[in-house]
Amino acid sequence: MPSPKPNPLTFQELILRLQTFWAERGCVLQQPYDVEVGAGTMAPETFLRVLGPQPYKVAYVQPSRRPADGRYGENPNRLFKHMQLQVILKPPPENVQELYLESLGAMGIDLRQHDIKFEEDNWESPTLGAWGIGWQVMLDGLEITQFTYFQQCGGVDLDPISAELTYGLERIASFLQDKDSIYDIVWAHDPETGRVTTYGDVRLADELQFSVYNFELAEVEKAWKHFELCEGECRTLLEKYAALAKEKNDGLGPDKQRFPLLAAYDLCLKCSHLFNILDARGAISVTERVGVIARVRALAVGIAKAFVDQQRGELPAKSEPEPTVEKKVKKKEVAPTTA
Amino acid sequence: MPDFLLEIGCEEIPARMIDAASLELRERLHKLLDRERLLPAAALAYLDTPRRLAVLAANIPVAQPDVVEQVTGPSFSVAFKDSQPTPAAHAFAKKAGVDVSQLQRTTTPKGEYLSAVVTRKGRSAAEILAEALPKEIASIYWPKNMYWRKPSERFVRPVRWLVAMLDDEVIPLEFAGVRAGNQSRGHRILADRSVAIPRAGISYIEALEKARVLSREQREKQIRKTLDAATRTIPGARWREDKSLLDTVINLTEWPAAILGSFDPDFLELPEEVLVTVMRDHQKYFAVEDSRGSLSPHFLAVLNTDGDPDGIIRHGHERVLRARFNDARFFWQTDQKHPLRERTTWLKTVTFQKDLGSYWDKVLRVQRVCSWLCEKIRQGGIAVRPGVVHKAALLAKADLTTELVKEFTELQGIVGGLYARVQELDPDMKADAREAVAIAIYDHYKPQSMEDSVPRTVEGAVLSITDKxxxxxxxxxxxxxxxxxxxxxxxxxxANGIVKTIAEHKLPVSLSQLFKDAREAYRGSAAEKKFVVAVDFDGTVSHFLRERLEFYLRDALGFNYDVVSAVLAPDSDDVVDAVARAQALKGVLHMPEFQAIAAACKRMRNILKQAKGAGIEPAVEFQALPDSADEETRLAAYVSTYAPIVEAHRQKREYQQALSVLAMARELVDAFFDKVMVMVADERIRANRLALLQTLLKEFSTVADFAEMVTEGKESNESSKQ
Structure with a gap:
């Protein structure tokens, strides 16, 4: 049995190394967004920044909350809230794959000793009207990164496109430290006292209590009410922006520029999270599910279009809402089953 | 003559798309070279890996051959006046690119004209390829493609380099902003980034092999060799052959090697189906079995590198598999907290299809149709246990609510069967009944394809057919x-699955009745309100099923299309019967009697059709008349004697015998057509003869419509003489 590396990176060192690596390659280091998101892609630094023509490079850690994935802290591999390191390269440089592989070196992974594969995996988020083409990156059989070339976001065709690298931090850390349970990952190591703080020390209570809340105590009626309030306010904002855009569709006036689309997006994110809580509570039937997802997507798509308009000071470019580029449609044969 | 090489260097192409795209690229190049008169003498060679599609042509012409042709100009009388060329002659000479003195006089049917012999230079191969290849590359079909630079430039993944060469010369072409050169790239990890290609041809293959890139064939060989070697370390063990998995790993690697890993034997208490699914579908591992064929606690992973001397990679794979198996065990244990019989009620909230209601609604319908079907099968003399089917139908969809199926959707049905085996289904249910229920549930999605097996038991078959x-x-x-x-x-x-299952279990099921019952089960439901009133349900369903039955007879059983058409003409409702008739017909096809009878049947059909077209009615029935020809009365006697015998055989499904009786008619039929004219002027005799033909054709067509058979000769012309 091979012994693990003598001094594998702690969880926080892993984050620091990756941040340093990408900062040195021109990325803005952002901080995690402070509204609940289900995936790093939903943070405005990705969802909104990939829209429009302005080049941008950013890296940030984003905790992602998926209430239905909670396991009361009892499952060694599954979390309600996991952390992703998100990198957006807009437009992607030609050597983006090589850069990515170099970043693995920065974590102390010597690729000559490992097996790395890029396996087809196309990402799609129906809630965001977003999708892209790419791979899951497999390291010795473990999926460590989702690598995506965004093609569409909020129903808007992207030009230029962005490359999105999503590192699964817990997975990578447990790989580096050779831990079978996420909770055993060494988060920090105090160089003075030698004291070790584990992932469990930092996060276990979080997992347990939010599992109890999401599965048992979240009040369904109130969550629905919150959902409707957020949705309603977001819609009102979008309507106001549309009225503004109609008046001044010839340019980018100050009224448009100061319009709080970013706040509208926060409301949309809240809807998405409330939907996830309701889903975890089992309050949404499969039939309803599709309908509620469509409501959230309507907000996301509305915001994306308005955002593009606000950025360019012109009407949104025409877009294709169909998330498909298949020339000849070759549908997979799918038997009707549960969603 | 130079060798040609094109390599499209790409970011990792999805494994499932490589083979088809590689073939298409070769076909496109072949067509291009053919079109441009640049075909090489030998077949095209190729090399494809996840990062490249390359195609090689040895010895193609340097340029197209020149073309010499004669072009015709103005008439001679206009072009020359008094033996002197007019401006018209000069203009023609200029256009043709020759001197006026080289113009010739040509005599054509329309008179004398001026002509010139023109040589058109062939274009160089380099020029043609540089111009045409980018379009060919862009036209390759991908099930899903993308853009990375401009929305108008699409390919499966970003193209990062191109090599295009004639011998050692680079062909100057460009695709998606990448200029072709002579620099390729080797294996991502094992070789240096850039690999200089000295010239097109074999040296390309050699350069890449040095840079740790192998052809598909070599990769397959290397994978099999290393799989064997790794398995040999376990005495008596064998790796399970798996064609589609092998194809996948071949196309995920450029320089493959297999390693053996192990897992805790305690996991073997989980069902093999679950373990194998995790290994194969989720981790792309080959399963290992011991000498008795049972799963052994090992797996084989195929790497895209040259080995794992320190076991670091193996250790990683073992960790991942352990986590996956732990998950599966967790799901298995969690699922047992709520047995299937409790979960059936949960199906009320699981949508089957938005207009057709929930899975619970489906379960109730399927139960009803199953009991009708069981009754018919029993009447048809086949033993079936309706109680088992009823119970299996109730529980079959309950596994859709389990964690295990949510995680491994491909195991739907199988998981239900496995759970049914270990759970109490009914307090007073006997063990053998429970096992039968479990098997029926386990099998009820089968067959998943034409190659897949059908449900093992009649109960499973009934459930499977009804559900579909x-x-x-x-x-x-x-x-x-x-x-x-x-x-x-x-x-x-x-529908293919229904046909195959009925055929292989030899079930006495009428397709039209089955679908009447299935439709009937929707009566009065909320779903029925959504039904489209204008749909001709019986008509579209029967047309659809006939097509599926045709497909089964042709593609699965290999009958010729004319046999299939002949057999389905009298009836396409009874699958088992259609198969039996097709087999009987195929068995007699080689006999000359049937060639003759088929020809005669076509003739009879044509004559009857022509008569009908002319408004001539056959008599009600044939009667021997004083002026009837001998051949006519003998044929009629055959019909009255043997038609009941044929019918008796047909009733007993003794089709071979029925056909032998028909074969006896050959000489009588031949004699009739030799000697007797049907469409004579005498109305009475004509109507009488038409009646004979009509009866005969009807009796001949009960097993198969011989007029559909492909026969030798041109009998259709012959008949029109009548």
Whole structure:
């Protein structure tokens, strides 16, 4: 049995190394967004920044909350809230794959000793009207990164496109430290006292209590009410922006520029999270599910279009809402089953 | 003559798409070279890996051959006046690129004209390829493609380099902003980034092999060799052959090697189906079995590198598999907290299809249709246990609510069967009945394809057929039948499954009755309100099923299309019967009697058709008349004597015998057509003879419509003489 590396990176060192690596390659280091998101892609630094023509490079850690994935802290591999390191390269440089592989070196992974594969995996988020083409990156059989070339976001065709690298931090850390349970990952190591703080020390209570809340105590009626309030306010904002855009569709006036689309997006994110809580509570039937997802997507798509308009000071470019580029449609044969 | 090389260097192409794209690229190049008169003498060679599609042509012409042709100009009288060339002659000479003195006089049927012999230079191969290849590359079909630079430039993944060469010369072409050169790239990790290609041809293959890139064939060989070697370390063990997995790992690697890993034998208490699914579908591992064929606690992973001397990679794979198996065990244990019989009620909230209601609604319909079907099968003399089918139908969909199926959807049905085996289904149910229920549930999605086996038991077959018929009936009633390439609910595959299952279990099932029952089960439901009133349900369903039956007879059983058409003409409702008749017919086809009878049947059909077209009615029935020809009365006597015998055989499904009796008619029929004219002027005799033909054709067509058979000769012309 091979012994693990003598001094594998702690969880926080892993984050620091990756941040340093990408900062040195021109990325803005952002901080995690402070509204609940289900995936790093939903943070405005990705969802909104990939829209429009302005080049941008950013890296940030984003905790992602998926209430239905909670396991009361009892499952060694599954979390309600996991952390992703998100990198957006807009437009992607030609050597983006090589850069990515170099970043693995920065974590102390010597690729000559490992097996790395890029396996087809196309990402799609129906809630965001977003999708892209790419791979899951497999390291010795473990999926460590989702690598995506965004093609569409909020129903808007992207030009230029962005490359999105999503590192699964817990997975990578447990790989580096050779831990079978996420909770055993060494988060920090105090160089003075030698004291070790584990992932469990930092996060276990979080997992347990939010599992109890999401599965048992979240009040369904109130969550629905919150959902409707957020949705309603977001819609009102979008309507106001549309009225503004109609008046001044010839340019980018100050009224448009100061319009709080970013706040509208926060409301949309809240809807998405409330939907996830309701889903975890089992309050949404499969039939309803599709309908509620469509409501959230309507907000996301509305915001994306308005955002593009606000950025360019012109009407949104025409877009294709169909998330498909298949020339000849070759549908997979799918038997009707549960969603 | 130079060698040609094109290599499209790409970011990792999805494994499932490589083979088809590689073939298409070769076909495109072949067509291009053919079109441009640049074909090489030998077949094209190729090399494809996840990062490249390369195609090589040895010895292509440097340039197209020159073309010499004669072009005709103005008439001679206009071009020359008094033996002197006019401006018209000068203009023609200029256009043709020759001197006036080289112009010739040509005599044509229209008179004398001026002509010139023109040589058109062939273009160089380099020029043609540089111009045409980018379009060919852009036209390759991908099931899903993308853009990375401009929305108008699409390919499966970003193209990062191109090599295009004639011998050692680079062909100057460009695709998606990449200029072709002579620099390729080797294996991502094992070789240096850039690999100089000295010249097109074998040296390309050699350069890449040095840079740790192998052809598909070599990769397969290397994978098999290393799989064998790794397995040999376990005495008596064998790796399980798995064609589609092998194809996948071949196309995920450029320089493959297999390693053996192990897992805790305690996991073997989980069902093999679950373990193998995790290994194969989720981790792309080959399963290992011991000398008795049982799963052994090992796996084989195929790497894209040259080995794992320190076991670091193996250790990683073992960790991942352990986590996956732990998950599966967790799901298995969690699922047992709520047995299937409790979960059936949960199906009320699981949508089957938005207009067709929940899975609970489906379960109730399927139960009803199952009991009708069981009754018919029993009447048909086949033993079936309706109680087992009823219970299995109730529980079959309950596994859709389990964690294990949510995680491994491909195990739907199988998981239900496995759970049924270990759970109490009914307090007073006997063990053998429970096992039968479990098997029926386990098998009820089968067959998943034409190659897949059908459910093992009659009970499983009944459940499988009914479940599929319910889906098809509902979708058709909603007007959602498959059209062209669109079949999102895989209704064709499901109907194929029904046909195959009925055929292999030899079930006495009428397809039309089955679908009447399936439609009937929707009566009065909320779903029925969504049904499209304008749909001709019986008509579209029967047409659809006939096509599926044709497909089964042709593609699965290998009958010729004319046999299939002949057999399905009298009846396409009884699958088992159609198969039996097709087999009987195939068995006698080689006999000359049937060639003759088939020809005669066509003739009879044509004569009857012509008569009908001319408004001539046959007599009510044939009667021997004083002036009837001998051949006529003898043939009529045959019909009255043997038709009941044929019918008796047919009733007993002794088709071979029925056909032998028909064969005896050959000489009588031949004699009749030799000597007797049907369409004579005498109305009475004509109507009488037509009646004879009509009866004869009817009696001949009960097993198969011989007029559909392909025969030698041109009997159709012959008959028109009548």
């Amino acid at each position: 018929a319910d889906s098809i009936a509902g979708m058709f009633a909603l007007g959602l039948q498959p059209t062209g390439s669109k079949d999102p609910f895989a209704l064709r595959r499901q």
